[in-house]
Amino acid sequence: MKITVSYGLYAYFRTRMPQDFVKIARRGELLPGKMKRVDLDGRRILLANVDGKFYAADDTCTHEDASLSTGFLKDDIVKCPLHGSRFNLCSGQVLDDPAEENLRTYPVRLDGDDILIGLT
Numbered sequence: 001m002k003i004t005v006s007y008g009l010y011a012y013f014r015t016r017m018p019q020d021f022v023k024i025a026r027r028g029e030l031l032p033g034k035m036k037r038v039d040l041d042g043r044r045i046l047l048a049n050v051d052g053k054f055y056a057a058d059d060t061c062t063h064e065d066a067s068l069s070t071g072f073l074k075d076d077i078v079k080c081p082l083h084g085s086r087f088n089l090c091s092g093q094v095l096d097d098p099a100e101e102n103l104r105t106y107p108v109r110l111d112g113d114d115i116l117i118g119l120t
């Protein structure tokens, strides 16, 4: 028997499933306006500090294999260093060609000086 779940239904349940929050960095490691890549459980995560607010997303561009953490950050928008697609780090939405797929983002929590991200 094959069970098919629509992406909308999957996304609905994914956002409502309990998540494990894991430590990814400490606040002092990342100054405002800076980004860095963190390797975590086989994933490459982009962590960005935008005016003291932290954002986490996949570090690999959805177009080709470029590390977004080596790109450019302006407000909550990251620009790919290879072909220039821009992504909104809050929503993951792709803003420019040539990338067509949105970026996966992760919820971020602070626990004292620790930065935690939610993984499902």
Ligand code: FES
Pocket: 061, 062, 063, 064, 065, 066, 080, 081, 082, 083, 084, 085, 097, 098, 099
């Ligand atoms: S690799 Fe990022 S836009 Fe091409």
